[in-house]
Structures are given as structure tokens and as C-alpha cells.
Amino acid sequence: MALPSSTVENYLKAIYQAEMAEEDDTRLVPMGRLASALHVVPGTATTMVKTLADSGLVRYEPYAGVRLTAAGQKLAALVLRRHRLMELFLVEVVGMSWAEVHDEAERLEHAASDRLIDRIDEMLGRPAVDPHGDPIPDQDGAMATPRYQTLLTCPIDTAVVLARVTDQDTAFLRFLEQSHLTPGKTIRVESRDAAADHVLVRGAGDRSIAIGMRAAAKLLVAPPPPSG
Amino acid sequence: MALPSSTVENYLKAIYQAEMAEEDDTRLVPMGRLASALHVVPGTATTMVKTLADSGLVRYEPYAGVRLTAAGQKLAALVLRRHRLMELFLVEVVGMSWAEVHDEAERLEHAASDRLIDRIDEMLGRPAVDPHGDPIPDQDGAMATPRYQTLLTCPIDTAVVLARVTDQDTAFLRFLEQSHLTPGKTIRVESRDAAADHVLVRGAGDRSIAIGMRAAAKLLVAPPPPSG
DNA sequence: AATCGATTTTTGACTCATCAAACTTCTGAT
DNA sequence: ATCAGAAGTTTGATGAGTCAAAAATCGATT
Structure with missing residues (x-):
């Protein structure tokens, strides 16, 4: 599988976060929710999700919703890792404000190499959470999920x-x-x-x-x- | 004019650097050189250059070549600024090696906001050159060009x-x-x-x-x- | 000046990601 | 049980960026 485009990364991330937000463990994200999270019309989300399903990253149930496969989960977690490490880095090292790093990281997460991310992780002392308290997945995509x-x-x-x-x-x-x-x-x-x-x-x-x-x-x- | 895509930024940067590399001041970059710098086929470069000409970023002379307009030059210089500041930042602050920062910066230059770039510029003390000795344009796109x-x-x-x-x-x-x-x-x-x-x-x-x-x-x- | 070869342009096609709008399916309220 | 409306899907089109290959142009050499 070729490297995922940033569009694919964003879909996976959005599905992952929508799954997290669900209380029940049905874990089926409806298309509407996904579409609005990504600011696309529902038809676009449907189309894209079908191609993600063809790549084995999600399981898609028409008219019901979508959930990540194990492969999709791992990829999504690694995107989240890049995002959150980048946010923390921008706050701690670059001195940007807590409030402005999210949008910046939203773009940088797709451009930073694994080498850079790991270097940042090391610089920051392998932190567990980002500036918002969101847990940072490790290199394998594993993440602590405390229940607050x-x-x-x-x-x-x-x-x-x-x-x-x-x-x-x-x-x-x-x-x-x-x-x-x-x-x-x-x-x-x-x-x-x-x-x-x-x-x-x-x-x-x-x-x-x-x-x-x-x-x-x-x-x-x-x-x-x-x-x- | 909408913000330039990273493709547009890359074309402008490539034209700018090809102009710099020319000794004579004819400053007309042939399509073939541009195409190979960007790893696209010549036809692709021709097509893209024509749309750049429509946006007023370049002047295009069929069968002769292309040169940047003042607007194109400024934009290109600002891309170069982002690239070179990013490289220096990666070496000085992140501790990456001289040899590996180019490719990283090649991607980050399109994702970093002006805020971030200016913050980096400030952190580094408004440096004049990047780790390779390449001069860094200022916020207006102006750049010292010593003749070595x-x-x-x-x-x-x-x-x-x-x-x-x-x-x-x-x-x-x-x-x-x-x-x-x-x-x-x-x-x-x-x-x-x-x-x-x-x-x-x-x-x-x-x-x-x-x-x-x-x-x-x-x-x-x-x-x-x-x-x- | 005519031509051959290199360069450039044009044409037609393709992929990715998207939207608008028509159509289908599901669900909950009567 | 039906059916109206919400949610989801399909269809057809678009724009950006690209390639392959055919056609046009240029220019250097004879």
C-alpha cells in the first residue's frame, strides 16, 4: 500500500476520534457525523469511505456507518501521535500559545517524517499527553485511555x-x-x-x-x- | 488570488532557482530544465506554466522559456525563506543532521504558517544564511546575493x-x-x-x-x- | 536554404477529491 | 402497517495535476 494521502489520514483520524467519542462500544460512526467533521458533503464521505474499505483500513456497512479495522486504527493512532507531539513541541520548544497550535499541527502532521517525530518525542522526554491533556500514542499506536x-x-x-x-x-x-x-x-x-x-x-x-x-x-x- | 498550492509554490521556487543558476541575465528558463527540476514531463511543465502566466506570476514565451514576474519573484523568495529557515531550525533546534534536513524542509515549507516561520526566525536571531550557506530572504522577499x-x-x-x-x-x-x-x-x-x-x-x-x-x-x- | 534532430506544445486520457442534486433506504410516529 | 422526513447513496460534473504520444517548432549543420 502506497503512503496514505493527507486526505486519507484525515478521514482515518476523524473516524478514530468519532469512535472514541461514542460512549457505547458499537463503534459505528455514521456517515453524517464523519462528513460534518471533515467539512465535506455526505456523498463525498460515502465515496471516500468505500475506497478506504477497499484498502482494508475500514469496515463499511451501507446505511449504518463505518469503523476502523486494526490496520486503520494503527494508522489513525500514528497520525494522532504526530499531531499531538507536534502540538506539544510547538508549545514547549517553539513557544507558541496553547490556543494556536492545533491548526498549525493540523497541517504539519502530514508533512513531518517519522524521523522528525521521533526526534521530537525524544527531545520532549517521551511525553504521555499533549498540551490539551490528550494522550499521545506510542510508535506502535498504543495509547493510554484513562477515564476521567x-x-x-x-x-x-x-x-x-x-x-x-x-x-x-x-x-x-x-x-x-x-x-x-x-x-x-x-x-x-x-x-x-x-x-x-x-x-x-x-x-x-x-x-x-x-x-x-x-x-x-x-x-x-x-x-x-x-x-x- | 487564493493561496498558492504547494505545486504552484514548487514551480515558482524551481523557476527562481533556475534563474539564479543562470550566469547571463537573460533569465529565461527553458521548459526542459524546469520540467526535469520538478520531475515532471515537459508537457506538464508547459501546461502549468501557462496557468502561472494567467495568474500573473510568470511571463511565458512559447518555445523560449519562462521568467518570474515581480509578484512571482516575491512569492518564490518567501517559499525559499520558509525552506531555509526551516532547515536551519531543524539543525539548530531539533538537532537533525545537515544532510537530512533538506527533504524534511521540502515538505514542511508548504505546511508552516507565517506565524510559525516568523517565530522560528526570531528564535534563531534573524539569521542571514541557512546550514548550507544559502542566503535567507527577509519577510519582503529581499535577499543578499554575495558573489563567491x-x-x-x-x-x-x-x-x-x-x-x-x-x-x-x-x-x-x-x-x-x-x-x-x-x-x-x-x-x-x-x-x-x-x-x-x-x-x-x-x-x-x-x-x-x-x-x-x-x-x-x-x-x-x-x-x-x-x-x- | 533545406533538413534532421532536439525541444516544446498540443491533445486526449487518467486519478484524486470534491460538490450538487436526484434517488434510495431506514426509522419513528401515527 | 404506512408513510413522511431524515439519513445515506448514486450519478454526473468539475478542477487540479499529471502522463503518453502525436504534432509543431526551432536551430544548427550542411
Whole structure:
């Protein structure tokens, strides 16, 4: 099989991430979701998915959806690896802002060689997560997938550590950055108000911040590390 | 005008470099040279050059050749800037080898944003030349073009500084690296032998090295800096 | 000046990725 | 059980970039 075009890489990545986002383990991504993730019309996604199926990268069930094969999963994970290492590199080494590296990495991930990516991995000390807290797959495509709670489900008035932000929107990330809500930060949920559709969170030394519930669901938290 | 595809960027870059390589200032690049530089058949180059002419990036004279317009020159210079800054960055910051950065930069130059390139430029201290001694155009596409001598034309038994290597071939660069013939090195030509088709060069503390005349023409040298 | 050979252009075809719009299938509500 | 609407698929077309091979042009040599 020839090297996958960046279009193929993007389809695989989108399918992979859509599979991850599903709660149930049916793992069948509907065409509509895939098409809108890739900003193409549904017919385009159908066509492309059929050719991916012919290459053995996905299994395609007409009118039902698509899922990655083992081969597709591995390729997708390696694309994600390139993306996330690149993001971390741009933040840590190049000094770019947390909020702007996603789009940059979106293009660089298709241009960087494995040599470069491995060099970056080494420079960064084989990191486990990228600047958004997303786990970085290893060279074999294996990836830790811890199950975090969200700001909607974690205990109230209890210290938790912001572990991961599952949205790459630049404006959202900028807001978080300005609010000092970045991965690693210890925070606590002061209250949730269903009527107001918000949660109030506060980091040590900061004012409390109201976050809409839709946004709060994108902030994943872990129990604080054992103190001492 | 929409942003140029990487194909367009590559054509402009190739025309620019072919113009530079010409001694006379006719500056008309024949289609055949362009086609082989880009590894396409001549017909493909003709077709593409005509569309470039329609965009006002080149002036095309059928059966004669092509030259860049001012707009094309500026765009080409900015591509070269991205390429050369990227190469230097990969060597200086990422620690890749002199010999392997060309191909990497060849792809990254089309993916890196202006923000990233300017950030790299700043990190590196607004450098004037890349690892091969090639001058780096500034943000406006302006570039210093010093006129060096080559190992074929410089005075014999006189110290000169290796300033620039006008060939990006990986194997050739590896050879130079192993022979300690890298830009900045002070060397002297011991002899030239037309019959043997070689020149003998020696760097301080090294053995003398025989270099074929074709290769020697690719090594550009400058007078040594005023000592003191 | 006529011609041969090299260079260049033209023509027709192909692949990849895409869209618009017609058509098909599925599903949930009655 | 039907059927309306949502979701998905098919069809036909497009644009970018390419090649192979036929045709045209140029130019150097006789």
C-alpha cells in the first residue's frame, strides 16, 4: 500500500476520534457525523469511505456507518501521535500559545517524517499527553485511555486536577488560558445550577468562574495526586 | 488570488532557482530544465506554466522559456525563506543532521504558517544564511546575493572560508560533513589537476581531500575575515 | 536554404477529491 | 402497517495535476 494521502489520514483520524467519542462500544460512526467533521458533503464521505474499505483500513456497512479495522486504527493512532507531539513541541520548544497550535499541527502532521517525530518525542522526554491533556500514542499506536470525570460529574467542593480539554476551538482555549484553566491546574467545583445552565469553578487564588454546562462537559478532571 | 498550492509554490521556487543558476541575465528558463527540476514531463511543465502566466506570476514565451514576474519573484523568495529557515531550525533546534534536513524542509515549507516561520526566525536571531550557506530572504522577499568564488576559481594555497554549498544531495552533504567541509570552515586549495579532474583541498588539522571538479564547482568560498 | 534532430506544445486520457442534486433506504410516529 | 422526513447513496460534473504520444517548432549543420 502506497503512503496514505493527507486526505486519507484525515478521514482515518476523524473516524478514530468519532469512535472514541461514542460512549457505547458499537463503534459505528455514521456517515453524517464523519462528513460534518471533515467539512465535506455526505456523498463525498460515502465515496471516500468505500475506497478506504477497499484498502482494508475500514469496515463499511451501507446505511449504518463505518469503523476502523486494526490496520486503520494503527494508522489513525500514528497520525494522532504526530499531531499531538507536534502540538506539544510547538508549545514547549517553539513557544507558541496553547490556543494556536492545533491548526498549525493540523497541517504539519502530514508533512513531518517519522524521523522528525521521533526526534521530537525524544527531545520532549517521551511525553504521555499533549498540551490539551490528550494522550499521545506510542510508535506502535498504543495509547493510554484513562477515564476521567467531567466538571459536570465530579464531586462538589472537592479539589480535582484539570486533566484534559476535549475541544480544540481557538476561542475556547484562549478563554480557558485567560481564566487559568489549563491542564494540571487544581480547581474545585463550587456549585452547579441546572436552571442557570452553569457550573462555578474556582482555582486556588482565582476568582470563581461561571462555565456553561456544555463547555463544562469538555473539561475532564482527575482526583488530585496523593499529597505529601 | 487564493493561496498558492504547494505545486504552484514548487514551480515558482524551481523557476527562481533556475534563474539564479543562470550566469547571463537573460533569465529565461527553458521548459526542459524546469520540467526535469520538478520531475515532471515537459508537457506538464508547459501546461502549468501557462496557468502561472494567467495568474500573473510568470511571463511565458512559447518555445523560449519562462521568467518570474515581480509578484512571482516575491512569492518564490518567501517559499525559499520558509525552506531555509526551516532547515536551519531543524539543525539548530531539533538537532537533525545537515544532510537530512533538506527533504524534511521540502515538505514542511508548504505546511508552516507565517506565524510559525516568523517565530522560528526570531528564535534563531534573524539569521542571514541557512546550514548550507544559502542566503535567507527577509519577510519582503529581499535577499543578499554575495558573489563567491568556487574551489575552481579561488587562489591556490591561500586561506579561504567555505561559505556555501550549492547542492542539496544527501550523499554529497554527508561526504562533506565527514570530510569536515562545512560552511564556516577555513580551508585552502593545495592544487588543481585538470588531467585528474580534481582539486586537492585541506582544512587546518585535516588530511588533504581530493574533490572532483564538478563537485568542487559547488563549493563556494569567501576571502577569510580580517584576522584580529 | 533545406533538413534532421532536439525541444516544446498540443491533445486526449487518467486519478484524486470534491460538490450538487436526484434517488434510495431506514426509522419513528401515527 | 404506512408513510413522511431524515439519513445515506448514486450519478454526473468539475478542477487540479499529471502522463503518453502525436504534432509543431526551432536551430544548427550542411
